[in-house]
Amino acid sequence: MDWENIAADLTYSSPSKIVLLVLDGLGGLPHEGKTELEAAHTPHLDDLAAKSACGLSDPVFMGITPGSGPAHLALFGYDPLKYILGRGILEALGIGVTVEKNDLVARGNFATIKDSLIVDRRAGRIPTSENEKLCQKINAFLEKRKNPQIVLYPGKEHRFVVKFSDAGLSDSLSDADPQKDNKPPMPTLPLSPEAEKTAQIVNSFLDDVTAFLNNNPQANTILLRGFSKFPTLPSLEKLYKLRAGAIAHYPMYKGLARLVGMELLEVGSAVEDLFASLEQHYQDFDFFYVHFKKTDSAGEDGDFTSKKAAIEEIDDYIPRVLALEPEVFVVTSDHSTPWLLKSHSWHPNPFLLFSKTALPDRASRFSEKECSQGYLGRFQAIYAMPLMLAHAQKLKKFGA
Amino acid sequence: MDWENIAADLTYSSPSKIVLLVLDGLGGLPHEGKTELEAAHTPHLDDLAAKSACGLSDPVFMGITPGSGPAHLALFGYDPLKYILGRGILEALGIGVTVEKNDLVARGNFATIKDSLIVDRRAGRIPTSENEKLCQKINAFLEKRKNPQIVLYPGKEHRFVVKFSDAGLSDSLSDADPQKDNKPPMPTLPLSPEAEKTAQIVNSFLDDVTAFLNNNPQANTILLRGFSKFPTLPSLEKLYKLRAGAIAHYPMYKGLARLVGMELLEVGSAVEDLFASLEQHYQDFDFFYVHFKKTDSAGEDGDFTSKKAAIEEIDDYIPRVLALEPEVFVVTSDHSTPWLLKSHSWHPNPFLLFSKTALPDRASRFSEKECSQGYLGRFQAIYAMPLMLAHAQKLKKFGA
Numbered sequence: 001m002d003w004e005n006i007a008a009d010l011t012y013s014s015p016s017k018i019v020l021l022v023l024d025g026l027g028g029l030p031h032e033g034k035t036e037l038e039a040a041h042t043p044h045l046d047d048l049a050a051k052s053a054c055g056l057s058d059p060v061f062m063g064i065t066p067g068s069g070p071a072h073l074a075l076f077g078y079d080p081l082k083y084i085l086g087r088g089i090l091e092a093l094g095i096g097v098t099v100e101k102n103d104l105v106a107r108g109n110f111a112t113i114k115d116s117l118i119v120d121r122r123a124g125r126i127p128t129s130e131n132e133k134l135c136q137k138i139n140a141f142l143e144k145r146k147n148p149q150i151v152l153y154p155g156k157e158h159r160f161v162v163k164f165s166d167a168g169l170s171d172s173l174s175d176a177d178p179q180k181d182n183k184p185p186m187p188t189l190p191l192s193p194e195a196e197k198t199a200q201i202v203n204s205f206l207d208d209v210t211a212f213l214n215n216n217p218q219a220n221t222i223l224l225r226g227f228s229k230f231p232t233l234p235s236l237e238k239l240y241k242l243r244a245g246a247i248a249h250y251p252m253y254k255g256l257a258r259l260v261g262m263e264l265l266e267v268g269s270a271v272e273d274l275f276a277s278l279e280q281h282y283q284d285f286d287f288f289y290v291h292f293k294k295t296d297s298a299g300e301d302g303d304f305t306s307k308k309a310a311i312e313e314i315d316d317y318i319p320r321v322l323a324l325e326p327e328v329f330v331v332t333s334d335h336s337t338p339w340l341l342k343s344h345s346w347h348p349n350p351f352l353l354f355s356k357t358a359l360p361d362r363a364s365r366f367s368e369k370e371c372s373q374g375y376l377g378r379f380q381a382i383y384a385m386p387l388m389l390a391h392a393q394k395l396k397k398f399g400a
Numbered sequence: 401m402d403w404e405n406i407a408a409d410l411t412y413s414s415p416s417k418i419v420l421l422v423l424d425g426l427g428g429l430p431h432e433g434k435t436e437l438e439a440a441h442t443p444h445l446d447d448l449a450a451k452s453a454c455g456l457s458d459p460v461f462m463g464i465t466p467g468s469g470p471a472h473l474a475l476f477g478y479d480p481l482k483y484i485l486g487r488g489i490l491e492a493l494g495i496g497v498t499v500e501k502n503d504l505v506a507r508g509n510f511a512t513i514k515d516s517l518i519v520d521r522r523a524g525r526i527p528t529s530e531n532e533k534l535c536q537k538i539n540a541f542l543e544k545r546k547n548p549q550i551v552l553y554p555g556k557e558h559r560f561v562v563k564f565s566d567a568g569l570s571d572s573l574s575d576a577d578p579q580k581d582n583k584p585p586m587p588t589l590p591l592s593p594e595a596e597k598t599a600q601i602v603n604s605f606l607d608d609v610t611a612f613l614n615n616n617p618q619a620n621t622i623l624l625r626g627f628s629k630f631p632t633l634p635s636l637e638k639l640y641k642l643r644a645g646a647i648a649h650y651p652m653y654k655g656l657a658r659l660v661g662m663e664l665l666e667v668g669s670a671v672e673d674l675f676a677s678l679e680q681h682y683q684d685f686d687f688f689y690v691h692f693k694k695t696d697s698a699g700e701d702g703d704f705t706s707k708k709a710a711i712e713e714i715d716d717y718i719p720r721v722l723a724l725e726p727e728v729f730v731v732t733s734d735h736s737t738p739w740l741l742k743s744h745s746w747h748p749n750p751f752l753l754f755s756k757t758a759l760p761d762r763a764s765r766f767s768e769k770e771c772s773q774g775y776l777g778r779f780q781a782i783y784a785m786p787l788m789l790a791h792a793q794k795l796k797k798f799g800a
Contacts (some may be wrong), residue, residue, distance in 0.1 A: 002481050003461070004444040010464075357429060357741065361772055375769065377778030378460060386463025397744055398460055399467035399480065400490040400626075 003386060004079065004239065006398065013241040015393040016327035019278070020384075022075065024107070024253075025296030025337025027347045027368055031304045036295075036339060036351065038367045040311040041079045045317035045331065046365035049352050054363035055346035055376025057384060059335050065346040071334035076289075077385025078233060085259070086171060086228020092161045093255025097153050099230045104169040104198065108152065108160040110134065110219035113210070117182050119392070122158045123219040134219055135160055141203075141212050142205075150205055162224060170195035174191075176206060177227035181206065185210075185221060202227075226372055234262025236287065240389060245284065247277045248291035271313060275320045282287045282324055286392075299337030305306045307339055310354045320377060322354075329354040329365070330384065348378060355391040403786060404479065404639065406798065413641040416727035416792040417495045418687045420676070420784075422475065423714060424653075425696030425737025426469065426470075427747045427768055431704045436695075437706075437750060438740060440711040440768045444718035445731065446765035449752050455764035455776025456748035459735050465746045471734035472656045476689075477640065477785025478633060484680075486571065486628025492561045497553050504569040504598065506627045508552065508560040509577070510619035513610070514738035517582050522558045523619040526798020534619055535560055541612050542605075550605055562624060564602070570595035576606060585610075585621060598738060635661025636687065640789060645684065647677045648691035657689055671713060675720045682724055685793075695705075699737030707739055723755075728791045729754040730784065731766070748778060755791040 028036035059066040059074050061082065069090055070080030092105040099105055110131065112120040126134075126360050135152040142150050150165030155161060172195040176188040188205065190199040202224065212222045213382075232315070236242040238261070245265045246257030254264050263285070267277040292314050298307035323328055336347035350371040352363075361375035376387075389395045405643070428436035442643050459466040459474050460481065468559065470480030488505040499505055526534075542550050548566030555561065562780050563733040572595040576588040587606065590599040601626065608623045636642040638661070644658030645665045654664050667677040681688075692714050698707035716777035721729055731754075737748035750771040752763075761775035772778070776787075789795045 006481075288703040292795075357745070358745075358767055359429060359747065360437070361769055373773065375456070375772040377456065377772070379778070383462040386461065387746075388463075390465065390768070395465065395746070397462065397465045397467050397483060399470040400487050 001381070003077070004234075007239050007386075010324060010396045010398060011240045011389060011394055013334045014392070014394050016286065016394060017282070018388050018392050019290065019321055019324070019326045019330070020075065020288065020388065021290045021292070021321065021329070021331045022072075023292050023295045023311070023331065023333050025209070025299040025335060025344065026311070026333035027336025027345070027349055028299065028307065029338035029340040029347070031339065034086075034308040035368055036299070037311060038168070038302060039310045040315070042311060042315040042366060044315050046328075048318060048322070048331070049366040049370065050245065050364050051217065051360050052352040052354040052363075053358040053376050054361055054371045056368070056371050056374075056376030056378045057332060057379045057381040058348045058378065061380060063345050066335050067344065068252055068334060069256065070334035071282070072253070073260075074382055075332070075334060076236065076260050077382060079163045079382060080259065083231060083233055085231055087226025088161070088228040089231060090252060090255055091159075091389065092153070093258050094251030094273055095153055095155050095161060096251065096254075097161050097163060097326070099163065100165070101230060102165055102167050102169065104164040104171055106162050106224040106228070108162050109159045109223045111221050111223050112218050113221040114186055117176055117187055118223070119181060120218070121177070121223060122179055125157045126219050128154065128156050129290040130219070131155070131158065131160065134213075134216075138209060138212065145208065145313050146246070148201060158219070167308060168197070169201075169229070170198045171227045171229045173199055173202065173227040175227075176202065177223040177225045179208040184225070188224065188227070230345060231259065233260055237261050240394070242287040242387070243285045243291065244287040245281055246289045246291070247274050247358070248289070249274070250291070250293050253293075262289060262297055271317070274319045278321065279324065295296050295333070298335045299339055300342055302339050302342040304339040310388070310392070327355060328388050330388060332384070349381065351376065351384070353387060353391060403477070403782065407477070407639050407786075408450065410796045410798060411789060411794055412796060414686070414792070414794050417682070417724070418728040419690065419721055419726045419730070420688065420723070420727070420788065420791050421690045421692070421721065421731045423470075423692050423695045423731065423733050425490065425699040425735060425744065426711070426733035427736025427745070427749050428699065428707065428713060428739035429620045429740040429747070432737065435768055436486065436699075436704060436707040437711060438769070440708045440715070442715040442766060444715045448718060448722070448729075448731070448754055449766040450727050450764050450769065452752040452754040452763075453758040453776050454761055454766075454774030455751045456768070456771050457732060457751045457781040458778065461780060462735045463746050465744050466735050467744065468622070468652055468734060469656065470782070472653070473660075474781035475732070475734060476636065476660050476786055477782060478660065479782060483631065483633055484720060485631055487569075487626025488561070488628035489631060490652065490655075491555070491626065492553070492563065493659070494652040495553055495555050495561060496651035496654070497561050497563060499563070499573070500565070501630055502565055502567050502569065504564040504571055504627060504629055506624040508557045508562050510560070510617050511621050511623050513621040516584055518578055518585055519581060519612075519623070521581055521623060522619070525557045526619050526651065528554065528556050530619070531555070531558065531644045534613075538609060538612065540656070545608065549603060557612070558619070564765045566601075568597070569629065570598045571627045571629045573599055573602065573627040575661045576602065577623040577625045580734060585623075588624065588627070605626055612654050625714045631659065633660055637661055640785070641794070642687040643685045644687040644689065645681055646689045646691070647674050648689070649674075650693050651689070653691040653693075671717070674761065675717045678721065696734070696737045699739055700742055702739050702742040703721060704739040727755060727793070728788050732784070750779065751776060751784070753787060753791060757791050779781050
């Protein structure tokens with residue numbers, strides 16, 4: 001759709017508030033006849049659904065299982081087929097690495113090499129503390145090398161992010177990762193002619209670091225994948241004139257929020273803190289993205305009971321949001337993570353929109369099945385943003 | 401969609417009849433738990449809905465509030481994001497100004513200028529009668545000037561339409577309107593080289609009229625915006641091989657019908673006359689657009705009771721249409737105008753399609769909620785035309 005082309009013309013700034021609560025991986029599949037959401041005791045969500053316009057949204061389109069990147073971009077009103085995000089950039093933003101125009105980033109693993117074979121792609125999942133020490137040592141070593149500037153940023157266990165800073169770097173590179181154990185290491189290959197110089201820089205860096213790590217027992221080489229430069233997305237401010245605040249615990253979601261120009265709000269580590277932060281900053285923004293992770297984690301673990309419990313946990317906080325009286329309150333998900341699949345899936349997201357201009361429908365509680373009876377029907381998630389803006393009365397009429 | 405590109409290949413002329421009854425601004429919002437349509441006593445529409453395929457249609461896409469132009473174009477099978485109608489042409493159509501190929505039209509305001517600043521963009525909303533007198537005087541003055549021919553047509557209060565008639569005029573012009581009070585007047589600027597001569601003509605006209613209005617107290621200058629030429633849309637005849645007749649009371653809808661090549665049918669001023677005209681011309685066309693305005697007017701007034709009454713009024717005429725036994729009878733709206741918003745809105749349109757090839761569904765009466773349960777689901781209004789053509793058996797098979 002041409003949404004983005006006309007959005008800048010139609011949107012205007014107003015004091016009305018939108019709260020988008022994303023219950024990550026919410027949609028599920030039945031266990032003894034009931035999905036996670038159907039089995040959960042959710043009096044507040046059910047009451048809200050009965051007063052809301054409901055529907056089912058497809059993150060990309062029917063049948064497509066999205067990563068967190070495209071799933072969130074769609075919810076934020078960005079065409080996920082147009083804005084393709086590299087893994088490297090998501091990881092970098094997630095751990096708070098500042099990425100500028102001339103930077104190239106990639107996800108890294110410490111790995112174990114033996115007799116010219118990668119025997120463990122995760123270096124025995126070394127402790128985070130060891131990872132941090134190694135990154136520090138390597139960075140000191142790299143400082144003595146020639147340009148370009150290269151810095152490693154430790155993540156959890158064996159994971160890190162590497163950032164190359166120089167003019168003219170390209171992200172048109174294949175992964176320097178054999179993807180499976182007991183294969184020889186792979187250099188990166190340029191995927192287009194302008195990436196040839198960058199590939200040389202990366203491969204020379206890989207050789208040097210492997211030589212430097214030579215005496216380490218486990219973490220004695222590194223693998224890199226998801227090379228990416230900073231994507232240039234128009235900000236929510238620019239596209240929709242929204243001052244947006246993000247409340248999330250996990251780096252990935254903070255990173256996605258930063259990518260579209262949201263301000264990251266301070267938040268404690270408990271679920272309760274998500275809502276305390278919302279209350280605290282409520283006057284400062286007109287769009288809030290609140291991210292709840294536990295539903296997805298439980299789904300990824302294939303743990304029906306934990307996922308049900310996570311849904312019940314979040315249900316308790318619904319009245320706290322309603323007490324703020326936002327003009328628009330949406331509860332949905334980025335993608336489904338059914339316990340049965342133990343992974344993201346292509347199933348659509350339950351979606352409810354509460355607003356005084358939303359028409360309540362036949363969906364009498366918040367579940368996949370009830371939402372399928374809703375007034376919003378089944379729609380692509382990218383329409384969530386125009387819908388939220390419309391109900392918040394932040395959109396002018398199109399044409400005369 | 402590529403609909404337009406394939407429509408010419410798939411459509412064929414046949415004697416079957418399609419009646420499209422547009423109840424302007426039909427969709428609404430609850431008042432004491434019921435929308436305008438739900439509160440209205442509509443035995444005929446309800447009976448028809450129970451026998452029809454129902455759904456909800458979005459004029460442009462979810463969240464977008466359309467003007468009458470894009471909303472009608474979509475219903476007539478024209479992509480509203482492709483065919484953008486200028487403000488000037490819609491305003492001209494709205495007050496019944498005949499616009500030809502060589503004409504350039506714009507919306508005008510009488511305004512107040514003082515010490516070289518526009519101090520009131522609406523000239524204190526002068527009475528319509530004063531507007532009419534001023535237009536008459538200016539037209540007399542303009543007749544004495546050189547070519548091209550320029551005529552003002554009064555609208556309500558401070559509003560008018562101006563029409564420039566000459567070969568080679570361009571509408572690639574910026575607005576001659578500072579948009580805000582207490583700014584200096586702005587000449588129009590050519591937005592492309594071929595509009596340079598037109599810009600000179602317009603600006604010299606502006607100077608002359610301002611000089612002419614010099615002694616007026618309030619209305620002593622004019623502002624122009626939305627310059628537009630007559631848009632060239634392929635006709636319904638060309639696109640769909642339809643001989644189409646339009647039955648409407650108001651200039652805007654007559655104008656829109658003319659724009660797509662419909663023939664305007666004679667009609668008296670009563671609601672009953674809409675259906676008398678349909679009966680009278682029934683043998684002469686194979687597509688009829690019948691426009692009912694009162695639902696929208698009542699919605700714009702925020703008058704729930706009047707809107708309900710308007711719906712009940714039109715319900716009485718449903719049997720008159722059915723008695724003609726059209727192969728396809730559609731009742732829907734161009735856009736919603738909920739009493740609560742007192743304006744066009746983004747809410748989808750209730751839609752029913754009655755035909756011997758339409759599958760009746762769970763929608764047991766004609767309302768927003770019931771239509772949300774319908775067999776047609778929620779769809780973009782541009783699909784209404786292929787659907788009507790299909791049920792009228794005016795569409796060939798696509799592919800082998």
